[in-house]
Amino acid sequence: MTTNRREILPVPPASVIRKLPAMGDLMITAKQNGATHERIGTIEAVTIEDGWLVCGGTAHDSRIDPTAITTMIVDRTSVMQEKVYPRIDFRRGDEVLFSVVGFAGIEPFDAALAEFGPGAPLPEEPKEPRAKRVEASLEDAGALPLRAALDAGTKISIGFKRTGFEQNWTGVIESVKPAMGFINVMRPDFHLHLLGNSVSTWKDGAALDADGTPTGLSLTLHNAAVPA
Known part of the structure; x- marks a missing residue:
């Protein structure tokens, strides 16, 4: 099947x-x-709960409202070390609601989409230069509960929610590291990148911004309270 490098x-x-x-x-x-x-691994099943699609398995826990998606853009232009990392952006209007990035190469990605045929071609997008950011600090309010979970060795649940999309991870943090302006938690099946100074405090496990508005990020420390 002929494919486009970018398409709707x-x-x-x-x-x-x-x-x-x-x-x-x-x-x-x-x-x-x-x-x-970010959740990483193989999705073992897609089921339906209350009209939402649930991507589940040992490495995935995502809930998606398909009615919130207005456009899907496939992009096959990302290549690193001679390997293609194809992506689908699931958009709601002008916003990307969430994205899927194939880690197994282009062949299984294209095979999974083959029955839909080629989409409407789109021009390639220019690569945007990486923004310069002030280095994040481990004293950042966003890092405090992550450090508490790391120090205690306790299990933590990290949730993310926005209109039409929810995703969760539960596990034990092995490190909390600042890099490229973000506070980073990296596990084989999960990544969290939290921009420095994006969280002012925590309330009942929910991250609040400088205006006191929930950001959509939430934490639950098992057998402990989330530090404010």
Whole structure:
């Protein structure tokens, strides 16, 4: 099948989401208000709960409202060390609601989408230069509960929520490291990148911004309280 390097898929979003398990290892990533929440691995099943699609398995825990998705853009232009990392941006209007990045290469990605045929071609986007950021600090309010969980060795749940999309991870943090302006938690099946100074405090486990508005990021320390 002939494929475009970038294209719009004019098919129902639910039909594409149901194909994700066939792509092998992939990342589901979403960002909002300075937080980037990523789950990594193979989706074992896509089920339906109250009209939402649930991507589940040992490495995934995402809930998606397919009615919130207005456009799906496939991008096959990302290449690192001679390997293609294809991506689907699931958009709501002008915003990217969440993205899926294939880690198993282009072949299983294209095979999973083959039945839909080529989409409407789009021009390639120019690569934006990486923004310069002030280095984040481990004394940042956003880092405090992450450091508390690390020091205690306790299990933690890190949730992310925005309109039409929710994602969670539960596990034990092995490190909290500032880099590139973010506070970073890296596990084989999960990454959190939290922009420095994007959290002013925590209330009942919810991250609040400088105006006291919830950012969509939440933490639960098992057997402990989240430091404010």
